[in-house]
Amino acid sequence: MTTTPVIQPGQIEPPAGEIPFIYQPDSVFRDRAMRLRQLAAGHVMKDFLLFMAQLTEAQHAALTVFPRVPLPSAAELTLCREHGMPPLSVQSWPRDPVWQEALRQIIAHVMQTATVETRKILLHLQQMDSAALETFATDILTGQFDGMDLGAAPFVAAALQVYWTYMASTLGAQAFAANDISNLCPVCASPPVSSIVRIGGRENGLRYLCCSVCNTQWHMVRVKCSNCESTKGISYYAIEGTSGAVKAETCDECGTYLKIMHMDKDPQVDPVADDLATLALDLMMDENGKNRSGPNLFLISPSELAV
Template sequence: MTASSTTQKLLSPEEIAVRAGEQLTFLHLPEAGVFAERALRLRELAAGHAMRDFLLFVAELAEAQHRALSAGTEVPLPTHEQVDAAARAGLPLLPAETWPRTAVWRESLRALLADLARRLLESPAKATVLQLAAASDEHLETQAGRLLTGVMLGLDLATAPLIAAGLQLHWVRLVRQTAARVAGPVAAFGRIDDPTACPCCGSRPVASLERLGSEGARYLACGLCAAQWHYVRVKCTHCQSTKGISLQNLVAADGSMPEAQPAVQAECCSECGHYLKLMHPVRDNGIEPLADDLATLTLDLLVSESGLQRHGVNLLLLFGEPDESPPPGREA
């Protein structure tokens, strides 16, 4: 559909002052229906989409995540001492790269994969799902570690979305149960020293969005635990500069805009050469950050042609060199 992009220069490079910013809710934790809403949006976006089959597969995956989250499995939670230590240090309480992953996440992943396989019927992906479900603990842990630390070497890109789904499920449980049982959302999770990272798990955002009901305030959406935290507008989410910020939109092949006010744009920074998508639910109230990020891959491709690098990460769709790692269950 699209073959080029158009750049919209903003009138001012300075930050937009958020009215009574301190009164805004800083952090929104993932709701119980986060995966169900994602699945619904993916099915809606899949209609007529060039990536229809993939979006429908991810929708099935999100529905399996929802069923697993609804089961109420308990996970080991941080202590009050760990909560206090993280707050004093200005660090996320549940850092994705270093937080201990106990056996419960692997057990939940295997159960999720078994549930998913039963619903895939004759899908070509079913064999991959079953193969990963039978993989060794060592393989699952090695792949999870590479995924969470951004190590592409040896990462199996074919099964990475499935591993990511298990990790998302685990961290959503961690965040929700910590807030409910340890110290409450305000005491457990707050501002950290790095405003561009998730205050719950330290992950990079998958996208940013102007939340409905927040007077147009911009929030970053975590691609792992689905938390959303406030971040001022017209400010780079990578280098935090307020200079050289512009918005790029998809345009039709004939050069015309497909819509007067696109619901998804790329906020680009000429200072550091990075970008992150900015989503506008007021223009499409069905927006779900991870789902709409997947469905606007064309925008990523067009922006990257200008040399910009993506700041955020979508764990369900990664790119890299052809994998040379051994099949599931046999690590090198």
């Protein structure tokens, strides 16, 4: 375990107003799938990461053919921007059942190469009726993981991510503004899966929180807890012998951590893929008594069940 010296909040930030508040990655699922395949090579969790790559490729395919769906009107978006409200809140947005079509496509895509065990899960999902799938979706999106079928959850989450990513990217970054609650996504009000320090362009050196559902990235100053906004008691941990591209940012004030990815150490780093490939860091944090402050919906962990 190594700790690293920290910079102070605001030390490297450009003046307020010049910071692009929202960053929307292009081709997010295609790039994530490529990253997962890259990370799988020689990894102890190779088979798992390759399966996640396939699931992410299925997301990319489903997003490519995603149908037009109702979106908030220009007036609604303006109102939300003025009042700091996320217009596509996972809690209140009237979810279009078309996301279930994406789920069917994703299941068909991954079924071909699934193991016997996974095939059972997929067949069970195929047999669930629409109402049961909506209940499952609500439980995932509202963090009610207790008693959840954790084997089936990644597939349902994958389809929901496609639906919300479609809506967020169709509306575009300019449709959204800062949220009243800075640790939740300004688009869909979900918690972040991890954060990333970007390189290049106006985002260079800035830290963004990465939404666990719609893939939007939103700015938050560095060396600040993304959960309770404390600037005291923040520490960084990395696995010994790694490049340090992925660290855990821990907070003594609220006892949580979230991973932070550094593009300057590895430009291909991905908020979801690199999170899945660094489970050793989660185990280390668990031993330190820290809980994750945001979920990875492909791998909802037992520690989050207790939160």
